[in-house]
Amino acid sequence: MSEPSQTLFALSIIFIITSCYADSSNTTSPSSSLCPISLCGSISIHYPFWIKSQTINTRNQFCGYPDFGLECSKTNKTIINLPSDTYYVTDINYDNSSITLVDIDILDQKCPRVRKNVTLSNLPLSFSKLDLNLSFYFNCSSYPTNLEPIGCFIVSDNEKLKSYVLVDGDGGEIGYDNWKCEDHVVVSVKVDEVSDFVGSVGGLINEFGAAVKKGFVLDWRKGFKDCAVCENSGGYCGYDEKTKNSTCICGNGSVVAKSCKKALSSWQD
Numbered sequence: 506m507s508e509p510s511q512t513l514f515a516l517s518i519i520f521i522i523t524s525c526y527a528d529s530s531n532t533t534s535p536s537s538s539l540c541p542i543s544l545c546g547s548i549s550i551h552y553p554f555w556i557k558s559q560t561i562n563t564r565n566q567f568c569g570y571p572d573f574g575l576e577c578s579k580t581n582k583t584i585i586n587l588p589s590d591t592y593y594v595t596d597i598n599y600d601n602s603s604i605t606l607v608d609i610d611i612l613d614q615k616c617p618r619v620r621k622n623v624t625l626s627n628l629p630l631s632f633s634k635l636d637l638n639l640s641f642y643f644n645c646s647s648y649p650t651n652l653e654p655i656g657c658f659i660v661s662d663n664e665k666l667k668s669y670v671l672v673d674g675d676g677g678e679i680g681y682d683n684w685k686c687e688d689h690v691v692v693s694v695k696v697d698e699v700s701d702f703v704g705s706v707g708g709l710i711n712e713f714g715a716a717v718k719k720g721f722v723l724d725w726r727k728g729f730k731d732c733a734v735c736e737n738s739g740g741y742c743g744y745d746e747k748t749k750n751s752t753c754i755c756g757n758g759s760v761v762a763k764s765c766k767k768a769l770s771s772w773q774d
């Protein structure tokens with residue numbers, strides 16, 4: 506090879522490498538045609554979320570974190586299953602990696618009665634700073650008399666059983682440990698939805714229903730487990746139904762075990 510063509514060859518290699526790396530640095534853009542953006546109602550669904558009913562290829566590789574598979578209902582509502590319960594996803598904010606969830610069971614209830622604490626287990630999710638926890642005490646037979654019960658939970662055939670709501674943590678001062686209640690459930694709501702009512706007499710009692718129906722916010726953690734390596738190599742972390750393992754989907758359509766960079770770096774050495 507003559508010298509100019511050698512230079513050209515070297516230059517083109519450098520160009521290929523830099524363009525690959527430039528592409529790699531943008532890991533959040535769902536540009537791969539293998540992982541297209543889907544719409545469920547007004548919710549845009551893309552990496553790290555994916556729609557369960559859509560397989561992207563014959564090998565059943567899903568475009569997203571294993572536990573972030575969503576369902577799109579017949580009425581175009583987005584649904585996620587957490588270990589504790591099933592929730593509507595009412596918002597996904599890809600800029601600050603947060604999702605808003607609403608308990609599916611309570612939306613139709615006039616007086617929302619949440620049954621379960623939210624359990625995140627070891628999912629790459631955490632409660633947002635935008636949340637505030639409310640503590641509900643249901644059907645108490647022993648309670649302080651100076652506290653106003655939630656009117657809409659009083660049942661006519663047993664008016665002695667009363668239910669209460671407090672900002673979580675406030676109960677300690679009142680000695681709620683001595684209450685005798687059938688159930689204690691901690692419910693996260695958006696702090697903005699209740700800040701006007703906290704501390705006002707009867708405020709929470711009348712307004713918690715609307716706040717609970719607005720849901721709560723969770724942040725998702727980027728670079729989950731093995732996905733970090735894949736994401737840093739410019740790929741999408743996927744999930745293989747067959748092996749029940751995470752995989753890495755590269756821009757060129759290849760599905761690799763962990764990293765889209767591997768082949769490139771050995772070639773570079």
Ligand SMILES: *[C@@H]1O[C@H](CO)[C@@H](O)[C@H](O)[C@H]1NC(C)=O
Nearest residue numbers: 527530531532533534535536
């Ligand atoms: C990734 O690319 C998309 C468009 O291709 C762009 O809108 C977005 O800002 C980029 N993100 C980063 C982090 O560079």
Ligand SMILES: *[C@@H]1O[C@H](CO)[C@@H](O)[C@H](O)[C@H]1NC(C)=O
Nearest residue numbers: 544545546578579580581582
């Ligand atoms: C759900 O969305 C699809 C696609 O936008 C639309 O064709 C369909 O009519 C919607 N269904 C309902 C029940 O709104």
Ligand SMILES: *[C@@H]1O[C@H](CO)[C@@H](O)[C@H](O)[C@H]1NC(C)=O
Nearest residue numbers: 598600601602603633634635
């Ligand atoms: C989330 O993003 C919105 C705008 O996209 C912004 O107004 C809001 O403050 C952000 N929240 C957090 C907790 O960063």
Ligand SMILES: *[C@@H]1O[C@H](CO)[C@@H](O)[C@H](O)[C@H]1NC(C)=O
Nearest residue numbers: 623632636637638673691693
């Ligand atoms: C609300 O409760 C959850 C679960 O116990 C906890 O992880 C979270 O930190 C609490 N949030 C606040 C604002 O106290």
Ligand SMILES: *[C@@H]1O[C@H](CO)[C@@H](O)[C@H](O)[C@H]1NC(C)=O
Nearest residue numbers: 618643644658660666668688
């Ligand atoms: C309280 O107990 C009654 C009778 O068992 C039941 O019908 C009602 O749903 C309970 N209320 C709450 C808020 O759990």
Ligand SMILES: *[C@@H]1O[C@H](CO)[C@@H](O)[C@H](O)[C@H]1NC(C)=O
Nearest residue numbers: 620621622623688689690691
């Ligand atoms: C919900 O969490 C609270 C506080 O962590 C706990 O005291 C209560 O027993 C839990 N309730 C249920 C139904 O698991």
Ligand SMILES: *[C@@H]1O[C@H](CO)[C@@H](O)[C@H](O)[C@H]1NC(C)=O
Nearest residue numbers: 731747748749750751762763
């Ligand atoms: C999943 O992948 C890890 C490492 O990539 C491997 O150690 C493990 O055996 C795999 N599990 C299955 C069920 O294939």
Ligand SMILES: *[C@@H]1O[C@H](CO)[C@@H](O)[C@H](O)[C@H]1NC(C)=O
Nearest residue numbers: 755757759761765766768769
């Ligand atoms: C796609 O890229 C990956 C990672 O760079 C590489 O291992 C694979 O061989 C490529 N596949 C094709 C079909 O070019």
